[in-house]
Amino acid sequence: MAENLAIQLNDAPLASFSPEEMLAFLTTNGKIDLRDVEDDMRKARKEQILKQHPYKIYQGSDGRWRTHIPDESKKEGRRLIVKSSLNDLETAVCEHYDSQKKSDTKETCTLEQLYPKWIEYKALHVLDTTIIRVKKDWRRYYQDSHIIKKPIRQLKKLELDTWVHEMIRKFHMDDHQYGNFSLIIRQMLTFAVDCEIVDSNEFLKVNVDKKRVLSPSRKKADHTQVFNKTEEQKVIEHAWESFEKDENYVQHFVPLGIVFMFYTGLRISELSALKFSDINENVLTVQRMVRYPTGEVVDDTKGTFGERQVPLTPEAKKILQTIREKRTELGLDTDGYIFCPHNKPINTYTAVQKAITKYCRKLGIEEKSIHKARKTMISKMLDGGLNLNTSRQIAGHMDEKTTLNNYYFDRSDEDEKYNNFISALS
Numbered sequence: 121m122a123e124n125l126a127i128q129l130n131d132a133p134l135a136s137f138s139p140e141e142m143l144a145f146l147t148t149n150g151k152i153d154l155r156d157v158e159d160d161m162r163k164a165r166k167e168q169i170l171k172q173h174p175y176k177i178y179q180g181s182d183g184r185w186r187t188h189i190p191d192e193s194k195k196e197g198r199r200l201i202v203k204s205s206l207n208d209l210e211t212a213v214c215e216h217y218d219s220q221k222k223s224d225t226k227e228t229c230t231l232e233q234l235y236p237k238w239i240e241y242k243a244l245h246v247l248d249t250t251i252i253r254v255k256k257d258w259r260r261y262y263q264d265s266h267i268i269k270k271p272i273r274q275l276k277k278l279e280l281d282t283w284v285h286e287m288i289r290k291f292h293m294d295d296h297q298y299g300n301f302s303l304i305i306r307q308m309l310t311f312a313v314d315c316e317i318v319d320s321n322e323f324l325k326v327n328v329d330k331k332r333v334l335s336p337s338r339k340k341a342d343h344t345q346v347f348n349k350t351e352e353q354k355v356i357e358h359a360w361e362s363f364e365k366d367e368n369y370v371q372h373f374v375p376l377g378i379v380f381m382f383y384t385g386l387r388i389s390e391l392s393a394l395k396f397s398d399i400n401e402n403v404l405t406v407q408r409m410v411r412y413p414t415g416e417v418v419d420d421t422k423g424t425f426g427e428r429q430v431p432l433t434p435e436a437k438k439i440l441q442t443i444r445e446k447r448t449e450l451g452l453d454t455d456g457y458i459f460c461p462h463n464k465p466i467n468t469y470t471a472v473q474k475a476i477t478k479y480c481r482k483l484g485i486e487e488k489s490i491h492k493a494r495k496t497m498i499s500k501m502l503d504g505g506l507n508l509n510t511s512r513q514i515a516g517h518m519d520e521k522t523t524l525n526n527y528y529f530d531r532s533d534e535d536e537k538y539n540n541f542i543s544a545l546s
Contacts (some may be wrong), residue, residue, distance in 0.1 A: 165214075166210065166211075166214050169213065169214045169217050169218075170210060170213065170214070173187070173213055173217075175187050175188040175189070175198065177206075177209065177210070177213075179206075180202075183204075184202050184203065184204055185202070185203050185204070185205065185206050185208075185209040186200060186201070186202050186209070187200075187201060187209060187213060188200055188201070189201055189213060189216045190220075201213075226273070226316070226317045227271060227273060228271050229271060229272055229273075229312075229317050230268060230269055230270060230271055230272060231262070231267065231268040231269075231270075231272060231305075231308055232268040232269055234272065234308060234311070234312060234315075234317070235258065235262075235268070235308070237311075237315075238307070238308050238311045239251065239254065239255065239258075241311065242254065242307065247411065248411050248412060248413060248414055249411070249412055252412075252413070253300065254300075254303070254304065257300050257301060257303075257304060258304060260291075261287060261291070261301050261304070262304060262305075265283070265287075267279075267280075267283050267305075272309070272312050272317055272318055273317065273318055275309075275322055276322055277322050277325040277326060280305070280322055280323050280325075280326050281325075281326045281327070284302070284305075284326055284328065285328070285333060287301065288328070288333055288334065289333075292335050293334055293335060294334055294335045294336065294337040294338070295330055295334050295337050296337060298328070298330070298334055302323075302328075305323050306321070306323050306324070309321040309322065309323050309324075339525065342529040342530040342531070343486065344486070344488070345488075345492060345495050345529045346488075346492055346495050346496040346499050346529045346530075346531050347382075347485075347488060347492060347493065347496045347531070348531050348532065348533050349531055349532070349533070349536075350533060351483075351485045351486075352382060352496055352531075354483045354485065355378070355382075355476070355479050355480070355483065355485075356379050356382060358479050358482070358483060359375040359376065359378045359379045359475075359479065360375070360376075360379065362375040362475075362479075363375040363376050363442075372446065372450075372461065373443055373446075373458070373459040373460065373461070374459065374471045374472055374475050375475065376439050376442065376443060376459070377391055377459040377472055378472060378475060378476055378479075378490065378493065379435075379439060380436060380439050380459075381490065381493040381494060381497070382493050382496060382497055383432075383433050383435050383436040383439070383497065384404065384430050384432070384436055384497065385430070385493075385494045385497035385498050385501075385514065385515055386406065386430070386494065387409065387421075387491075387494060387516070388472060388473075388490050388491065388494075389409040389410045389411070389412065390406050390408070390409045390421060391459065391472075392409070392410040392457075392459070392460075392465040393408040393409050393410050393417050393457065393465050394406075394457065394458045394459065395455070395456060395457055395458060396440075396444070396454060396455055396456070396458055397455065399432070399440060402431060402432050402437075403429050403430070403431060403432065404429070404430040404431075404432055404436075405427055405428075405429060405430075406421060406427060406428050406429075406430055406516065407419060407420075407421070407427035408420065408421070409421055410465045415464075415465070417465060421516055428513060428514065428516050429513075429514075430514055431514070440458070443458055443459070447461070472490050473489060473490050476488070476489070476490045476493070494515075494527075495527050495529060496531065498511060498515050498523065498527040498528065499527065499528050499529050499530075499531055500531065501514065501515075502523075502528050503531065508520055508523065508524070511523060515527065
């Protein structure tokens with residue numbers, strides 16, 4: 121893998137040149153014939169190396185060519201090389217210095233220098249949303265840290281251990297935060313091993329006693345994660361009003377998309393790619409999503425859950441029927457994306473989120489992201505006594521812990537919580 125992902129941290133070898141190098145050479149030398157550019161660059165670099173070569177190049181009495189090259193392993197600090205032709209000798213000299221420069225660059229390579237190549241490599245293996253999160257964590261935890269400016273080969277277990285524990289205390293990390301933070305240093309040093317910058321990953325020697333040093337993971341406050349019953353009703357009513365009054369059909373179905381999420385618990389990326397062909401009487405099949413931020417539609421859902429079935433409530437079916445009728449009235453197709461008048465998914469991360477924020481402000485309720493509508497619906501399923509495993513499947517979660525720990529919150533307001541408490545103890 122290291123050969124395929126050779127990091128261009130040093131000058132290119134004589135055999136290849138980057139487009140940037142070729143452009144710079146053309147600009148400097150006034151070349152316009154691209155066919156001979158690389159040959160000319162190779163010759164120019166060879167001349168530069170030989171000009172700086174400190175030892176004499178000469179032909180011996182046997183007709184072979186000789187010179188010395190630096191070698192600290194030798195007593196005199198140099199060693200003799202002999203070739204049958206001058207060209208072979210000059211090529212060997214150039215290869216020596218190219219190899220030395222590459223080795224020197226690896227000696228000084230830092231995490232800061234390696235990061236662009238690593239993030240490019242990682243992006244080939246994970247979703248775009250993961251890369252967005254990793255970049256955010258890099259800026260938060262690493263960008264201003266001294267550790268990224270030190271040569272990777274000088275990073276040893278004790279220094280890494282000290283730095284990691286200092287960062288844990290500085291940011292009061294819980295287990296989830298530490299996982300995201302440590303992923304970067306761990307995977308970058310593994311990448312450095314693959315690129316032959318270091319022989320081993322020193323971070324793997326670091327031991328963090330999570331029970332002793334990490335902050336306890338606390339579930340977020342209920343009122344910040346879901347819409348309570350009153351808030352939900354206000355948002356739904358206001359969304360219907362917005363739909364009925366909206367004369368700009370370009371965004372006309374966004375309000376009903378918000379209401380639909382309260383009844384189905386879809387992810388925003390799934391709502392965006394939903395088609396009428398996904399509807400079969402009382403069931404909705406979730407089988408595709410829009411990747412953020414590229415806008416690419418993929419026949420998959422988040423993670424590895426795969427497609428799933430979501431039952432449709434009477435209210436959800438009413439929304440679908442209303443949209444069909446409105447699309448027919450506007451002369452739009454009724455076999456494409458449901459919540460967009462065009463033959464492409466709506467830009468959910470602007471239109472839908474902007475709308476829900478606007479509604480919250482106008483209604484005087486705490487601002488919440490559209491994702492909280494999904495958490496609200498999942499909490500409603502569990503409050504209503506639906507089997508946990510069934511709720512998990514409808515939500516599209518791989519395990520029940522995710523559903524309970526991250527998506528189940530109390531939707532009661534404070535008065536209702538108190539009354540429920542009194543009732544439970546009566």
